[in-house]
Amino acid sequence: MxxxxxxVTEADLKEMIAEVDADNSGELDFPExxxxxxxxxxxxxxxxxxxxAFASFDEDGSGTIDSTELQxxxxxxxxxxxxxxxxxxxxxxxxxxxxxxxxxxxxxMLIQK
Numbered sequence: 001m002x003x004x005x006x007x008v009t010e011a012d013l014k015e016m017i018a019e020v021d022a023d024n025s026g027e028l029d030f031p032e033x034x035x036x037x038x039x040x041x042x043x044x045x046x047x048x049x050x051x052x053a054f055a056s057f058d059e060d061g062s063g064t065i066d067s068t069e070l071q072x073x074x075x076x077x078x079x080x081x082x083x084x085x086x087x088x089x090x091x092x093x094x095x096x097x098x099x100x101x102x103x104x105x106x107x108x109m110l111i112q113k
Contacts, residue, residue, distance in 0.1 A: 054106050064100035066090075 008016070017028055020036045028036065057065045057073050071086045093101045093109040101109070 050107050050110055051103075053110070054103050057101075057106070064098075064102050065106065066100045070101070 016036050016039075017026075017032075020032045020039070021028065022032060023029075054065070055061075057069055059069045059072065067083070067086050067090055070090060071081070071083065074081050074086065074089075090099065090101060093105045095105050095108070096102070
């Protein structure tokens with residue numbers, strides 16, 4: 001796994017094997033190995049996509065997305081969104097109630113959809 005650029009602990013590896021061990025042999029055959037690797041790589045790809053999207057929304061690099069940033073980006077997609085629409089979106093995602101969306105809140109919002 002390390003040769004393939006994946007840093008996992010032994011416990012992580014055992015869990016990954018258990019998830020794809022279709023014949024419950026405790027060992028991986030090649031198709032099971034491929035399934036495991038695809039799942040691992042997909043997770044990395046999704047995380048990179050979320051990070052990239054967050055960086056695009058976080059125009060000032062503050063680590064949070066405020067209503068101005070969200071409105072600026074979303075107005076390029078849908079110019080009919082009102083300030084109230086934007087504030088409602090922030091309220092829905094804003095778990096800690098600070099009026100902004102941090103990375104964790106952003107990722108949770110995307111993963112839930």
